Amino acid sequence: MRINEINMFKLNMKMKNPFTTSFGTQHTRSFIIVEAKSSKGVSGWGECVTSDSPLYIEEFTDSSWLMLEKFLIPLILNTTIDHPDDVQERFNPYKRNHLAKSAIEGAIWDLYAKTEGIPLATALGGTRTSIEVGVSLGIEDNITNLLANIKEKVAEGYKRIKIKIKPGKDIEVIDTVRQHFPDIPLMVDANSAYTLEDVHVLKEMDKFNLMMIEQPLTAGDLIDHAKLQKEIKTPVCLDESIHSFEDTQKAIELKSGKIINLKIGRVGGLTQSKEIHDLCTQFGIPLWCGGMLESGIGRAHNIAITSLENFTLPGDTASSSRYWEKDIIEPEVVVENGKLTIPDKPGIGFEVDMNELLKNSVEKQTFK
Known part of the structure; x- marks a missing residue:
C-alpha cells in the first residue's frame, strides 16, 4: 500500500451523560481521528483516544496532534507499507506517545484489511464471531442513581458491571450494590487512587466476591501491585x-x-496488542479490552482485537448510545443481550459518517 494522503480531524464531542472517575468528571471528549488514504483512493480510519488533560496518561489531545504532525505522519506519508506490523518498527525511535502512534497505526490496519478485502478481526487473527460485553459506570454522588444505572444495564443484558471507586467512595458503595445485586458479575476500578497504606480497605473488598480490582495503585507500578496481590484474594x-x-x-x-x-x-497499537495477547495466552493470563470513551471508530478497533481467543472476559465496548446522542459511524455499535457481533465487512466494518464527523470537528489538517 502506498499512502499518499493523511487527514487529521480534531473533534470535540459532547457526552450523553457526564462520566466521573477518580481523575474527575468528563462532559466533553476532545480527541483526534486519523484518515490514511492509499494511492488507490481507499481510506483507513484510526482514533487517538486522548482527552484535554494528561490525567490518565501523559499524552493529551494537543500533544498528540503535534506528535502526529511533526514526527509520525512524515514517516508514513508517500511511502509504501507492505504490512501494518511494519509501522511499529518505523515508530520505535520515538519514545512513548503511544496514543498518537496507535491512531495512525490503526488507520493503516483498517486500510490494509480493506485492501485485502477482509474484516479487521480476520487480519488480526481473530476467531470469534461475537463477543461478550460489560459496561463501565462512573462515580455517582447519589447511590440511588448508581443503583438505577446498574439495574438498567443488567436488564439490557450486559455480562459484567464495572463501577468506579475512590477513597471515601468504596466499601459502603460496594456493600450497597451487593445488597441489591448479590449475584451479578461485578468489578471495581480505582484508577490508581490507593496506596499500600490502604491495604486494609482493599482487603475488606475480598468479602464482596468481586471479579477483580482494576489498577488500585500507582500508574506504572508493578512492585507494589505484586505486594498487594499477595495480601488480598481478589484478583x-x-x-x-x-x-x-x-x-x-x-x-x-x-x-x-x-x-x-x-x-x-x-x-501503542494493534501490533503490540497482538504480541501482548500471545504472551498472556502462553502464561494463562486472561485479558479483556478496556474502553477510553471512544467514538465508533475506536470502538470498532476494540471489537476487532477482542475477537482474539484470549480475550476471555467481557470488555468495556458498550453501545454507541451509552455515550453519544449520535456517533460518527454507520451503523452505530449496538449491544444486544450483552453481546456484539463481529463485523464481516472489510476493514473495521463500519462506514464513517462524514457529516457527523465534520459537524464535531474543530480543526482539520491535510498532508499530501
Missing part, C-alpha cells in the same frame, strides 16, 4: 501499569496481578 487487574510487551513480561514475572486490561491506545 488485581493491571491497566495503567501496562504500556508495552516488556511491561507485560515484567508483570507476569513479578506476579503483579492475575488479569490484564488491554487498551489498544495505551500500548
Whole structure:
C-alpha cells in the first residue's frame, strides 16, 4: 500500500451523560481521528483516544496532534507499507506517545484489511464471531442513581458491571450494590487512587466476591501491585501499569496481578496488542479490552482485537448510545443481550459518517 494522503480531524464531542472517575468528571471528549488514504483512493480510519488533560496518561489531545504532525505522519506519508506490523518498527525511535502512534497505526490496519478485502478481526487473527460485553459506570454522588444505572444495564443484558471507586467512595458503595445485586458479575476500578497504606480497605473488598480490582495503585507500578496481590484474594487487574510487551513480561514475572486490561491506545497499537495477547495466552493470563470513551471508530478497533481467543472476559465496548446522542459511524455499535457481533465487512466494518464527523470537528489538517 502506498499512502499518499493523511487527514487529521480534531473533534470535540459532547457526552450523553457526564462520566466521573477518580481523575474527575468528563462532559466533553476532545480527541483526534486519523484518515490514511492509499494511492488507490481507499481510506483507513484510526482514533487517538486522548482527552484535554494528561490525567490518565501523559499524552493529551494537543500533544498528540503535534506528535502526529511533526514526527509520525512524515514517516508514513508517500511511502509504501507492505504490512501494518511494519509501522511499529518505523515508530520505535520515538519514545512513548503511544496514543498518537496507535491512531495512525490503526488507520493503516483498517486500510490494509480493506485492501485485502477482509474484516479487521480476520487480519488480526481473530476467531470469534461475537463477543461478550460489560459496561463501565462512573462515580455517582447519589447511590440511588448508581443503583438505577446498574439495574438498567443488567436488564439490557450486559455480562459484567464495572463501577468506579475512590477513597471515601468504596466499601459502603460496594456493600450497597451487593445488597441489591448479590449475584451479578461485578468489578471495581480505582484508577490508581490507593496506596499500600490502604491495604486494609482493599482487603475488606475480598468479602464482596468481586471479579477483580482494576489498577488500585500507582500508574506504572508493578512492585507494589505484586505486594498487594499477595495480601488480598481478589484478583488485581493491571491497566495503567501496562504500556508495552516488556511491561507485560515484567508483570507476569513479578506476579503483579492475575488479569490484564488491554487498551489498544495505551500500548501503542494493534501490533503490540497482538504480541501482548500471545504472551498472556502462553502464561494463562486472561485479558479483556478496556474502553477510553471512544467514538465508533475506536470502538470498532476494540471489537476487532477482542475477537482474539484470549480475550476471555467481557470488555468495556458498550453501545454507541451509552455515550453519544449520535456517533460518527454507520451503523452505530449496538449491544444486544450483552453481546456484539463481529463485523464481516472489510476493514473495521463500519462506514464513517462524514457529516457527523465534520459537524464535531474543530480543526482539520491535510498532508499530501
